[in-house]
Amino acid sequence: MSAQTDPTGLPDAANPGVTQGKTADAGKPGPPKGAAGRPDGKGRESGVLNVFSHGVLVIWGLLVAMPLLWAVVSSFKDDTEIFGSPWGLPSVLHFDNWSRAWEKANMGQYFLNSLIVVGGSLIGTMLLGAMAAYVLARFDFPGNRFLYFLFVGGMGFPVILALVPLFFVMKNMALLDTYHGLILVYIAYSLPFTVFFLSGFFKTLPTSVAEAALIDGASHTRTFFQVMLPMAKPGLISVGIFNFLGQWNQYLLPTVLNVGDPHKKMLTQGLVALAVSQGYKGDWSGLFAGLTIAMLPVLAAYIIFQRQVVAGLTAGALK
Secondary structure (H helix, E strand, O other), X not given: OOOOEOOOOOEOOOOOOOOOOOOOOOOOOOOOEOOOOOEHHHHHHXXXXXXXXXXXXXXXXXXXXXXXXXXXXXXXXXXXXXXXXOOOOOOOOOOHHHHHHHHOOOHHHHHHHHHHHHHHHHHHHHHHHHHHHHHHHHOXXXXXXXXXXXXXXXXOOOHHHHHHHHHHHHHHOOOOOOHHHHHHHHHHHHHHHHHHHHHHHHHOOOHHHHHXXXXXXOOHHHHHHHHHHHHOHHHHHHHHHHHHHHHHOOOHHHHHXXXXXXXXXXXXXXXXXXXXXXXXXXXXXXXXXXXXXXXXXXXXXXXXXXXXXXXXXXXXXXX
C-alpha cells in the first residue's frame, strides 16, 4: 500500500498517513463573512455606523456652508430679489453692490486698516510666541513651569475685564487710535494661546537634530531659526490660522481703543456701522456685499492652508 501524498506528489515524512496542508476540520464551513472579511453581524453594524456618521457630517456641513453661500448669492442681488426670492439665484449679477460697499461705505479703507493691523500683529505674535514656546519646551531652568502656567492662565482671563484699565493705559501712552497700539494689544491678546500650542508642538520634535546642530558649532539662535523653526512649520501654520481668524474677526478691542479717528476703524467696526446705517436706508444688497468682503480673506486662508492645519493638529498624536 502506498503512502498518501500531497498535491506536489511528495509524502509526509513525519506522518505518512496524513497529507501535508490538510487538517481534520478543513472541510467544515466557516462563519459567513461580510464584504470586509468580518462576520456579517459586525459588518452590518459597522456599515450602519458609517452611514450615520457620514449623515451627521453632511448635515453639519450644510448648516455651516448654507448661510455663507446664501450671503454670497445675496450680495449679487438687488433689494427686491433679496426679499422677493431669498432662496433663488439672482436674475442679473449686480456687481455695483460690491463697488458701492467698497467705496461709498469705506469698506476699502477699513479692509486696508485690518490688513495692516492683523498682518503686523500676526508676525509679532508668531515670532514672540515661537521663541517663548521653544525656550519653555526645550530648556529646564528655575521658574519654567511657573512661566508656562502663567501663559496658560492668560487663556482663561476674560478680555472684557481688562478693557477699562487697558483703555487708560493706552491713553496715557498715547496709543489710542494708532496702528501700532492696536498691534501691541493684539499680540498680547494672542500670545497665551500661541505659547500653549507651540510649546506642546516643540516637545514632539526630535532632540537629536538640535544636538547635532549644536555639535556642529551652531548657536542656540541659529539652531532655533534654521533648524527647529522649519521643522515646526505645520504647527506654525496651524496656530497662525487660528490667530488670523481671531484677530481678523476681533470687534471688542478695536471698538474700545479706536474711538476718535473714523478713518482708522477696523473692518468689523465698519461692517457694524454699515449694518446700522443701511438698516435705515434699506440698502441690504450693499450690506451683504460688505459682509462677503469681510468673509473672503478668512475663507481663502483656510482653503489654502487646510492641509497644513490638519497636519499641525495631528502631528503631536502621530509620534
